[in-house]
Amino acid sequence: MPMGRAEEDVLTVVGDSLQGLLRLPVDLLDPIPIPQHTFMEERNQYNAMGIIKFMDQEYPANPVKILGVTRADLCNPILTYVFGEAYMGGKSAVMSYARLHMGTANKFVSREQFLDRVVKVAIHEIGHTFNLPHCHQGRCVMRPSNTIPDLDSKLNYLCPYCELFLFEALSALLRGR
Amino acid sequence: MNAKNRFMVVDDELIVRESLAAWLEKENAVVDRAESGEQALDFMQQNLYDILFVDIKMPGMGGMALLEKVKKSFPTTVVVIITAYGTVEHAVQAMKLGADDFLVKPFDPEGLGLLVTKLLEHKRLLEETHYLRSEITKCWGGTDEIVGRSRPMLELFDTIMEIAPSESSVLILGETGTGKELIARAIHAHSKRMGGPFVPINCGAIPESLMESEVFGHEKGSFTGADRPKKGLIEVAKGGTLFLDEVGEITPKMQVDLLRVLQDKAFYRVGGVDPIQADFRLISATHRDLTQEIAAGTFRQDFFYRINVITLRVPALRERKEDIPILASYFLKKIAVETNRPVDSIQEEAMRILVEHDWPGNIRELQNVVERAVVTAKKTVIGPDAFAYLNPQAHGPSIDSDSRSLRHVEMNHIRRILEEEEWNISRAAKILEVDRSTLHNKIRKYGLKRAGDTPL
Numbered sequence: 001m002p003m004g005r006a007e008e009d010v011l012t013v014v015g016d017s018l019q020g021l022l023r024l025p026v027d028l029l030d031p032i033p034i035p036q037h038t039f040m041e042e043r044n045q046y047n048a049m050g051i052i053k054f055m056d057q058e059y060p061a062n063p064v065k066i067l068g069v070t071r072a073d074l075c076n077p078i079l080t081y082v083f084g085e086a087y088m089g090g091k092s093a094v095m096s097y098a099r100l101h102m103g104t105a106n107k108f109v110s111r112e113q114f115l116d117r118v119v120k121v122a123i124h125e126i127g128h129t130f131n132l133p134h135c136h137q138g139r140c141v142m143r144p145s146n147t148i149p150d151l152d153s154k155l156n157y158l159c160p161y162c163e164l165f166l167f168e169a170l171s172a173l174l175r176g177r
Numbered sequence: 178m179n180a181k182n183r184f185m186v187v188d189d190e191l192i193v194r195e196s197l198a199a200w201l202e203k204e205n206a207v208v209d210r211a212e213s214g215e216q217a218l219d220f221m222q223q224n225l226y227d228i229l230f231v232d233i234k235m236p237g238m239g240g241m242a243l244l245e246k247v248k249k250s251f252p253t254t255v256v257v258i259i260t261a262y263g264t265v266e267h268a269v270q271a272m273k274l275g276a277d278d279f280l281v282k283p284f285d286p287e288g289l290g291l292l293v294t295k296l297l298e299h300k301r302l303l304e305e306t307h308y309l310r311s312e313i314t315k316c317w318g319g320t321d322e323i324v325g326r327s328r329p330m331l332e333l334f335d336t337i338m339e340i341a342p343s344e345s346s347v348l349i350l351g352e353t354g355t356g357k358e359l360i361a362r363a364i365h366a367h368s369k370r371m372g373g374p375f376v377p378i379n380c381g382a383i384p385e386s387l388m389e390s391e392v393f394g395h396e397k398g399s400f401t402g403a404d405r406p407k408k409g410l411i412e413v414a415k416g417g418t419l420f421l422d423e424v425g426e427i428t429p430k431m432q433v434d435l436l437r438v439l440q441d442k443a444f445y446r447v448g449g450v451d452p453i454q455a456d457f458r459l460i461s462a463t464h465r466d467l468t469q470e471i472a473a474g475t476f477r478q479d480f481f482y483r484i485n486v487i488t489l490r491v492p493a494l495r496e497r498k499e500d501i502p503i504l505a506s507y508f509l510k511k512i513a514v515e516t517n518r519p520v521d522s523i524q525e526e527a528m529r530i531l532v533e534h535d536w537p538g539n540i541r542e543l544q545n546v547v548e549r550a551v552v553t554a555k556k557t558v559i560g561p562d563a564f565a566y567l568n569p570q571a572h573g574p575s576i577d578s579d580s581r582s583l584r585h586v587e588m589n590h591i592r593r594i595l596e597e598e599e600w601n602i603s604r605a606a607k608i609l610e611v612d613r614s615t616l617h618n619k620i621r622k623y624g625l626k627r628a629g630d631t632p633l
Binding site: 049075078079080087088128134 | 197199287
C-alpha cells in the first residue's frame with residue numbers, strides 16, 4: 001500500500017518480489033496519505049511504529065499482511081532512522097525508500113541497484129511479520145542491515161533455513177484462517 | 178548473537194519500551210519489559226538477564242539506584258543506561274557507578290547493533306574469565322588440597338581467603354611437615370597474581386655460593402662458568418608469587434640483598450648494571466622462631482619486618498587431632514590408587530593409635546606412616562599391628578623425653594613381649610633369649626606390671 005506519493009516501478013518491484021517469495025497473490029492498494037499524527041516535527045521524520053499501529057487499526061481484517069511503502073524518511077522513538085519497521089509476528093510493516101538512492105560521494109546509485117535495495121527491505125520487513133528473527137547465516141536477506149553498505153552486501157532472498165521457517169509460519173497462518 | 182539471549186528494557190515510557198524491545202526481539206532474544214526499577218528487581222528474582230537497558234530517569238527508583246542494586250547482586254549482568262539528549266553528564270556518572278555503557282536517545286541504528294554485539298561478547302568474556310580463573314585455582318591446588326575440618330584449620334582457610342587478594346608479604350609459621358607450601362600455593366591460587374608463576378625457593382637447599390645467582394640471575398661473563406646470561410628466580414616470578422621456604426636459613430648477606438629488592442622494587446643481575454623491575458608478591462615460611470634468631474643476631478630485624486606484614490600460623494598436627502582420621506583416610510585413598518593396592522580403610526583401633534600419636538613430623542610423617550601401612554598391608558583393612566611401632570607403650574604411660582634412651586627401649590621391649598605372651602615368663606624369656614631370673618630382675622627393676630595387677 002503506497003503511503004503518500006510512491007513511484008510506479010517501486011510498487012511493481014515490491015509487489016512482484018513478495019508474490020514470488022510468498023507464492024500468494026499480492027494486491028496493490030490505493031494510496032493513502034501518511035497519517036499526520038505520526039510526524040515528529042523536531043526530527044522532521046515520521047514515526048514508523050506509529051504508522052504500523054495506525055495500519056493495524058485501519059486494516060484489521062482481510063489481508064494476511066500489509067506493507068506500507070513510502071518515500072518519506074522514517075524513524076522510531078529510539079532510532080535516528082529506519083529503512084523499514086515491523087513487529088515480530090505483527091500484521092503490518094512499513095518501509096521507506098528515502099535513503100535507498102544514496103551512493104558514494106553524494107551520488108545516486110543506478111535505478112537497478114536502488115530497486116534491488118527496495119526489494120531487500122520489503123522482504124526483510126515482511127519476514128519479521130512472519131516471525132523470522134535476524135539471521136546471521138551468510139548473506140541471507142534477514143541479516144540485520146543498519147546501513148546502506150550492510151544492505152548492499154546481503155542477497156535479496158532468504159537462506160534455506162529462513163525460507164523453511166517462513167513457509168511453516170505461512171502454512172500455520174493459512175490453516176488458522 | 179546467540180539464540181535466546183535474555184534482555185530487559187526498563188523504562189517508564191511505553192513507547193521507548195516497545196520500540197527497543199521490538200528491535201531486540203528481532204535478534205531472536207527474549208525481552209522483558211519493566212516500567213519501573215522496582216518491577217525490574219522483581220523480574221530479576223525470577224530470571225537471569227544478559228543485558229539490562231535502563232532509563233536513567235524514572236519515577237520511584239531511578240536508573241542509578243537500580244544500577245547500584247543490580248551491580249551488587251548480579252555482577253555479571255551488563256547494564257546499559259539510556260539517557261535523553263542533553264543529560265550526558267548523568268551517563269558519565271552512571272559509568273562511574275559501574276554501568277557498562279550508555280545510549281543517548283535517539284540512537285543510531287548501527288550503533289545500537291554494534292553495542293549489543295560488543296556487550297554480549299564482553300559478557301561472554303567475563304564468564305569465560307570467571308570459569309578459567311576457577312580452573313587455574315584448581316590447577317594451583319587452592320584450598321581444596323588442604324585437608325582439615327578442625328576449628329584452627331577453618332580459621333586458617335578464612336584468613337587465606339581474606340589476605341589472598343592483597344599484595345602484602347606473608348610469613349607462614351609452622352613446624353616442619355605442616356604443609357606450609359600448600360598454604361602458600363593456596364594464597365597464590367586465590368590472589369590476583371594467579372595467572373602468573375608460583376616460584377618456590379628452598380633457601381635451606383641451595384648452597385650459599387649459588388644462592389645469589391639463582392635468585393638474582395647473572396650476566397654473561399660475570400664469573401667463571403657464566404657463559405651466558407641467566408634469569409634469576411625473582412625475574413622468573415614476574416607477575417606471580419615468590420615463595421621463600423625456610424627463610425630462616427638465609428645468610429645475613431642475602432637478607433640485605435633481598436631487603437633492598439623489597440624496598441626498591443628493583444634488582445640487578447650478578448654482574449649486571451641495568452636495574453630490573455621486580456614484580457612479585459613475597460610469601461616466606463619458616464619453622465624457626467625468628468624473634469629468637471633476631472635476638473641472637475643471626476636474623477635481621479629490618480628484613481623480618483619486611484617479610485612479616487601478615488603472619489599465618491599453621492597448627493601442628495597434634496593441635497588438631499580431630500583432623501587425623503580425615504587426613505589418614507585421604508592419604509590412604511590417594512596412596513592406594515597411586516600404588517594400586519586394594520586397601521580401603523583403617524580399623525577403628527588402628528585409627529585410635531594414629532590419633533593418640535604425637536606426630537613430631539606432622540602431616541609429612543602421617544603420610545609416610547600411612548604409605549608404609551598401605552604398601553605392607555596384607556588385607557583390605559589396616560589393623561592396629563600396622564601402627565604398633567608408633568606406640569610401643571600401648572596403654573602405658575606416655576612417652577617422655579627419655580624415650581630414646583636404651584633403658585626405655587629395653588623396658589618397652591620387655592613389656593611388649595610380656596604382653597604378647599600374656600605374661601608367660603618362660604615363653605617371654607625364651608623369646609628375649611635371657612634366663613627367667615634375669616627377666617624377673619628386669620621386671621622388678623622397671624616396675625613392670627600386668628594390666629590390672631599391683632606392681633611387683
